[in-house]
Structures are given as C-alpha cells and as structure tokens.
Amino acid sequence: MNLHDHPRDALPSAKGERPARALGSALRWLRFATLNTLRNRRRSAVTVSIAALGTAAILLAGGFALFTYQGLAQISARTTGHLIVAKPEQFQRDEDTPLQYGLDDVAAIKTQLLADRDVLHVLPRVEFSGLISNGDKSTVMLAAGIDPDAEFAVKGPFLRVRAGDVLTSGQHNTVMLGEGLARSLKAAPGAGLTLLASTTEGALNAVDVTVKGVFSTGIPDVDKRLVYLDVDTAQKLLVTRRVSSLGVFLSGMDATDPARTRIAAALPQLAVQTWLDQATFYKSVKELYNRIFGALGLIIGVIVVFVVTNAMAMAIIERTREIGTLRAMGTLPAQLTRSFALEGLVLGGAGALLGAAVALAVSVALLVFPLEMPPPPGRSNGYPLQVVMDGGLYGATLLAMVVLAMAASAWVARRTVKKPIVDALAHV
Amino acid sequence: MSPTSAVLELSGVHKTYRLGQHVVPALQGVDLRVRAGEMLALTGPSGSGKSTLLNLAGLIDQPDRGEIRFRGRIVDGIGESEATLLRRDAIGFVFQSFNLVPVMTVADNVDYPLFLTGVATAERRQRVAQVLQAVGLSEHSAHRPDALSGGQRQRVAIARALVKRPALVIADEPTASLDSHTADQVLDLMRERGHAQGAAFLIATHDARLLRRCDRVIDLRDGRIVAAAAPQEVLA
Numbered sequence: 184m185n186l187h188d189h190p191r192d193a194l195p196s197a198k199g200e201r202p203a204r205a206l207g208s209a210l211r212w213l214r215f216a217t218l219n220t221l222r223n224r225r226r227s228a229v230t231v232s233i234a235a236l237g238t239a240a241i242l243l244a245g246g247f248a249l250f251t252y253q254g255l256a257q258i259s260a261r262t263t264g265h266l267i268v269a270k271p272e273q274f275q276r277d278e279d280t281p282l283q284y285g286l287d288d289v290a291a292i293k294t295q296l297l298a299d300r301d302v303l304h305v306l307p308r309v310e311f312s313g314l315i316s317n318g319d320k321s322t323v324m325l326a327a328g329i330d331p332d333a334e335f336a337v338k339g340p341f342l343r344v345r346a347g348d349v350l351t352s353g354q355h356n357t358v359m360l361g362e363g364l365a366r367s368l369k370a371a372p373g374a375g376l377t378l379l380a381s382t383t384e385g386a387l388n389a390v391d392v393t394v395k396g397v398f399s400t401g402i403p404d405v406d407k408r409l410v411y412l413d414v415d416t417a418q419k420l421l422v423t424r425r426v427s428s429l430g431v432f433l434s435g436m437d438a439t440d441p442a443r444t445r446i447a448a449a450l451p452q453l454a455v456q457t458w459l460d461q462a463t464f465y466k467s468v469k470e471l472y473n474r475i476f477g478a479l480g481l482i483i484g485v486i487v488v489f490v491v492t493n494a495m496a497m498a499i500i501e502r503t504r505e506i507g508t509l510r511a512m513g514t515l516p517a518q519l520t521r522s523f524a525l526e527g528l529v530l531g532g533a534g535a536l537l538g539a540a541v542a543l544a545v546s547v548a549l550l551v552f553p554l555e556m557p558p559p560p561g562r563s564n565g566y567p568l569q570v571v572m573d574g575g576l577y578g579a580t581l582l583a584m585v586v587l588a589m590a591a592s593a594w595v596a597r598r599t600v601k602k603p604i605v606d607a608l609a610h611v
Numbered sequence: 612m613s614p615t616s617a618v619l620e621l622s623g624v625h626k627t628y629r630l631g632q633h634v635v636p637a638l639q640g641v642d643l644r645v646r647a648g649e650m651l652a653l654t655g656p657s658g659s660g661k662s663t664l665l666n667l668a669g670l671i672d673q674p675d676r677g678e679i680r681f682r683g684r685i686v687d688g689i690g691e692s693e694a695t696l697l698r699r700d701a702i703g704f705v706f707q708s709f710n711l712v713p714v715m716t717v718a719d720n721v722d723y724p725l726f727l728t729g730v731a732t733a734e735r736r737q738r739v740a741q742v743l744q745a746v747g748l749s750e751h752s753a754h755r756p757d758a759l760s761g762g763q764r765q766r767v768a769i770a771r772a773l774v775k776r777p778a779l780v781i782a783d784e785p786t787a788s789l790d791s792h793t794a795d796q797v798l799d800l801m802r803e804r805g806h807a808q809g810a811a812f813l814i815a816t817h818d819a820r821l822l823r824r825c826d827r828v829i830d831l832r833d834g835r836i837v838a839a840a841a842p843q844e845v846l847a
Contacts, residue, residue, distance in 0.1 A: 204731070211726060218714035508710040511671050512771075513699020513727050515692065604671040608706075 212518075216525035223498065227530060230494040234534020234584060235541060237483040241580050242542035244479055246570035248472045252465075253571065256436065259462035261338050264306060264430025265439045266446060267461060268296065271454040273428060280385050281311040285425030292450065296431055299445055301438040304337045306330055307426040309417040313380030315410060317368045324364065326378070326410045328417025328426075337432050342411075343564070347372030347396030355416050357395040361406030365397040372396055378410070382422040390420045401564035484587055487534075491527055491591040499523065499599050506599055507607025516600040523596035524589040531588020535581040542577075546570040617680070618778050618811045619645040619668055624677030624687075626663050626834075637663040639834040640677070647778065650805060650812040652822050652842070655831035661815040662783065664831065668813050669702055669781040670694045682778060699727050703772030703810070705782035705801075709764040711756040717767050718743065718752040724775040742770045746800055762793030766800060773804050780805065782814040786821055798824050822846060 220227045272284040286292060293305045309328030314321045331350035342349070345362050358378070360370060370376060374394045382388045392412065399406055418424055433442050439457050447455045459465070499506070506519060546569075554568040599607070626638040638660045645651050645668075653661045666672035667679060670686060671694075679687040681697065689697075703724075704710075711720050718739055725735040743749045746766040748759075756764055765785060772780050785801070786794035798821055805812050814821065822828050828845040830838035838845055 204729075207732060208726070215714070222714060504710070505712060508704075508706065509712070509723075510695070511669065511698060511704050512724055513695055513702075515695055518727075605666050608671075608710075 212522055213525055213529075216522055217529050219498070219502075219522075220526050220529045223501075226494050226497065230490055230530045231534040231537065233490045234487050234531055234588065235537035237487045238535045238538025238580055238584050239541040239545070240538075241480050241483055242539060242577060243545055243570055244476050245576045245580065246542065246546060246572060247568070248476050249571040249573055249576065250569045251472060252469055254566070255462070255465040255468055256458070259465045260436060260439075260458040263458050263461050265433040265436065265458055266431035266443055267428050267456045267458075268292065268431060268446065268450065268453050269428035269456075274454055274456060280383055281381055281421050282309070282383050282423050282425040282427060285309075285383075285423065285427055286429065286453075287425055289424075289426050289429070292429060292453070295449060296429065296446065299442060299449070301433045301435075301442045302431055302446075303434055304333060304432040306333055306337060306430040306432065307414050308428050308430055309414055309421070309425075310427045311380055311417065311421060313378060313420075315364070315368065316377045316379065317370060317374070318377070320368060321379075322364070322367055323408060324378070324410045325405075325408045326380070326412060326417065328412055328414040331411075331413055342398040342400065345397045345399055347394065350395055350411060350413060352413065354395075355413060355419075356390065356392045357412070357416075358392045359396045359398050359411040360394055361409040362397050362399045363403055363407030364410065365394070367407065370394050370397075378412075378420055380420050382420075383425070384422065386422075388420055388422060390416065392416065399563060401558075401562050403563050404561065406563075484583065487531070487584060488587050488591045491530060491588045492595050494530070495523060495527065495592045495595045498526070499596055503599060503602070503607050503610035506602070507604050507610065510600070510604045510607065519600040520593050520596050523600075524593040527588040527590070527592030528585055530592075531585045532581075534588070535584035538584070539577055539581060542570070543572060546572050616647055616683075617644050618647050618649075618682060619643070619813070620678075620680040621664075621667070622678045622680075624664075624667060624674045624679065626660075626667065626672070626674050628663075636834050638667070638674070641831075641834070641836055643829065643836065643839075645779065645811045645813055647811055648806060648809045649827065650802065650814070650825045652825040652828045653813065653815045653831060654817060654822060654828055654845075659831040660834040661831055663834075665781050665783055665813065665815050668779070669704060670698050699724070700775070701778045703775065703777040703780040705765070705768050705772050705780060705785045707784040707787050709756070709761075709768045709788070711764055711767055711771070713756055716753050716755060717748060717759070720756065720767055721770045721774050724771060728775060738774055742774045742804075745804060746770045760793075761788050762790075762796060765789060765793075765797050769797065769800055769804070773808060773810065776808050777810055780810050780812045782812060782816075784816055784818075785814065786816065786818045791820070794818065794820065819846060 269286060270284045276284065278284060289307055296302050296305045307330055311326050313324055313326060315324040330352060332352040335349055350357055350359055358376065365371070368376065372394050375391060376394060377389050377391050379387060379389045400409065414426065431446070433439060443455050443457055509519060549569055555565045556568045558565050621641055621643040624638055624641045628635045628637055641664060653664060655661055667674055670681070674687050677687070678685060686694070686697065715723065721742060722735055722739045725738060740749065743752050746769060748763060748766055748770065751759060751763065756767065759767065786797055789797060801812060802824055814825065816822065823842045823846065825842055827839060828842050829836055830845055
C-alpha cells in the first residue's frame, strides 16, 4: 500500500474530497466535538453561561448605544434639517453684522431645492442675537426666526410647551420663550416684551412683541437664552429680506448624502452641509459611547477567552492519553487542533445563541414595559431606555464570540496535540 | 506481500533515555525481523526494553541509531507527518487498558480508523459490521465502551486495530487486564483474525498462555535480544 493511497486529511479542508463527503466528515468531527463538550456537563454549562452573559451584555449595551445614536441623529436632523444650505461664508466666518452672509433670493433657491426628488420641505431660518427686555430687566437672547406652521408641521412636537401655545404663521410680533428666559424676565403668555438687535446696516433697532408660549428644549442652558419668532418679525427687526440659511428636509436619513451631492451640483454658488456636519453633540456622544462600549466589549471578550481557555485546558489535560491514542492511530495534529477548535465553536456558539436570546427577550420586554432613563448631565428631560435589535450587531457579536472561543480552544490545544505520542500515552 | 516477506525489520537499533543526569540504555543493538502474518511475542522483565521496541516498531518513537524498515522502506528519520500517515494506513494498536474513546459508540470507535483514511461511508459501515460480527459484538455496536466488560472492550480494541486491514498490529500486554477465560477468547480472536487478514502481530506480554500461541518468542534483557525461538523452546 502506498503512503498516499488515501486522502491525507479527512477534514473538510482536504483537497479532492467530494462536497458530500467533506460535509459528512465535517459533521462527524462536529458530533465528536459536541460529545466531548458533554463529558463534563457542569464545566461546559459554566462556560456556556459566561459566554451567554458576555454576549447578552455586549448586545444590550451595543443596542442601547445604537438607540442613542439613532435618537440623537434624528433629533439633529430634525433640528437643522437633513441638509443646510447657505453661503459658504456662513459656515466659515463670523459675521460683523447680522445676516452679513445671509441668502438673498430665497424664493428662487427654495423652488430649485424643492425640484429635487428627495426634498420634502425647505424651511428658512434667521439666526441672530440681541437683547430682550421686559422694561425693568434686559438680558441676552439667541433668536431663531422660523416659518412657524411649516416648522411645526415638519418637525412635529419638537418643543415641550410649558405654557401658552405655539407660534402660527401670519401672526406677527409674537414670540415663544425658553422657560429659563421666561422665568428670568417673569414673562408669561400674553406678556409684552421688547426685542433689541443690530440691523444689517449696524444700527440698533427694536420691536415690541407678545409672548405666545413658553417651551423647554430639555437643555436648561439653551432655555435661558432661546427665543422663537416668525421670519417676518425677525427680518423686520433686522431690516432685511435675507435669511441665514435654509433647512432642507428629505424623505429619509439615507437620502442625505446623495441629495447633498445633487444639490451642491445644482447650486454651486452655495455651500451644503449635512446634519452630521453640525451635530457636535451627536458626534461627542458617539465618540464617548464608542469608547465606553468598545472597552466593555474588549473586557467581555477577554473574560470569555479566559473562561473558554480554562475549560479547554482542563479538558485537554484530562484527555492527554486519549490524544496520544488518537495520534498513534494516525490522527494528524492539525485534525486534533481543529477538533478542539470545534469544541470551542460548540461552547462559544451555544453561549452566543443563548446570550442573543436573552438580549432579544430583554429588548422586547423594554418595548412592552418601558423604562425611563434619568436626564443626562446638562439636560432636564429623561429619555426612554430602549435597545435596538440590529441584525448587523447580532451577527458581528455572535461571530466574534464563536471566533474567540475557537481561537482560544485551538491555542490551548496546540502544544498537547504535538506532544510526543509516547509521553502522551504515558500521561496519568 | 508474500507470507515470508518482512513487514518490519530492525537492524542495530539503539535507544537511550535520559532520566535527570542518568542515561538509561533501553535498546542496545537490536536486530529483529517480523514476517507478514507472523505472531511474534516480546517477553522479558520490566525495563528490558519491550515497550521501547513496540514504540519504535509502531513508529511512535525514533531510534538513536540503527535502521528500521517497514515493508522494505527505511522509516527511521521520516517526518512526523509521514509517520502519522503510515500508522494511519498500515499499523494497528491494541493497548493494555483498551484506550477506547469513551464518548464514541462501539461502532464509532471501530469506524474511526476507516474515517481517518477517508474510506467511503457505505464501505465503512460494511467493514465495521463485518469486524464487529467477527469479534461477537454486533449487538453492542450502539453501546458506549463504559457499558461493556473488560473482555468486550478489548475485543472492540482488536476490532478497531484490524478493521483497516493493517500490515502490522502492535499489542502491549493485551491480556493483562483480562481474566483467563476472557484472555483466551481475545487470543483466539487475534490469532484467527490476524491469520485471516495476513496481519503480523508484535505483542509485548508476560502471559505464558499468550506466549504459547505465538509463532516466535523474543526474550529481551537489558535492551538486548537474548533468545529468539519457538515458544516451546523459550518456555521449556
């Protein structure tokens, strides 16, 4: 008989094997690995449990982070619009006078923007700063001139109205105050106030307004300064027909980048930014969470590797003599290493699937029985505790768990399977 | 391969072990020839070199000096992978304590060597069934080894060694863990199946009954062959 009468390796990687035979061979090794994991059921149960806990922790933490990212992304896009169209200088320089770099021919630009297939709404915005006074006390304000009906129709209830009502288009010389500002000025709905600001020519101008409502953005520092008024009143105060920028609202978040490219090409004289370019809070939170949850995932991964390594090390020591027997019978070290890696696959895979089931159950339970998170630092409103069930996250986590468990098992086995057979057979 | 051709030839084989600072000579210039179909016993006191000789003959260890030929081919100094494939294809092992895989059924234990060599599933099933019938364990094919008696386990081990139709079977004290009646059954089985398949047996043993049934007995002392003769002469 020639040495090479038979395939060198009965594992599925062997060249020349028919797929069916390779599959049968792989299943045989997998069955052997599964049976081996059942030798010490308690030890395997502990390993699977820890892998399950680790998987569930990663999926829940990751799902919560995704929920936060998605929520913040939606809020950011809803606040500014998916795209912001303005003169390039508006994004690059500080203004010497209000609306120095504002847009002039707003109606024409708006018509051009609305011609794009993904553009649903275009909202003008006039941003300026100035003073607001109740006659006795004056304080600094940050004002936003908006098209009220369109703004509330597009954005939905983006403000929490604490008192009074929201602005309506056509009702000029009315304002909504942040609740901190209203408290500072002792202003309630119906109260009369005066807005003071520099005009586009640099002169000081004032306009009397009536408080229509009091709102909260959820950020106390913003609520101490922010004033909403209609675009016409803002332009009357600043003595201009310009607007600072146009917020472009699209059919969905996914349309942002393609629409930006098209609009930038259609309006080459203007600059187009996305909501992400202006979402500094979103980016800060994402960077922070990525680091926190990345470190958490790393720690959990290390724990799982240690647990699997420990379990497999004990199993391999107990089976040293058997390894010697299998080697004597003609099993290649690589086959045994792969067999131990398959044991890691069984343990890690079972743990990962169990952990995924736990994470799914918790995620669904949070939808059915909502929990509220306390307000984050610098905010006055809490937010719902929800966990996104993302296929990509689940797939990547399960794959990582399985690969880690397989690699840990193979790494532990590598020396014993190459131990001299005589020594392995003599192992007691 | 004709019945008189050599399956295994050892010429001037030396092997030493280091125990701390001491060098222990295990084999000192052993010459041995095992013919196809021959049942050859190795006997001698503990430490005489029986196990070392079995290890070298089974290609699970390498000599320090000398030459080993397996079916005419020089195999001392071949790589571990080649030795593994040679063992897989042509050498069977029977261990004193059976060394069956406890999580596998009897049939799976016997099937394992065929699985390793890549024999097709249908043929494997047929050969496993045949050899289990030959060793009288057909009814136990689905049992795990821990459900069997010692004699049954050793019969499974013999079936596992013979199922791939090896040229050489290495057996280390195959009857040491068995009572006399069971030992007789196992010996009959080895003799009968070995002859049927033309396999050579190299058996280390102290068991006089086993020695009597072998074709030749090699008596080892201090790593040297001191007698090589028919059983009647050695046991006289």
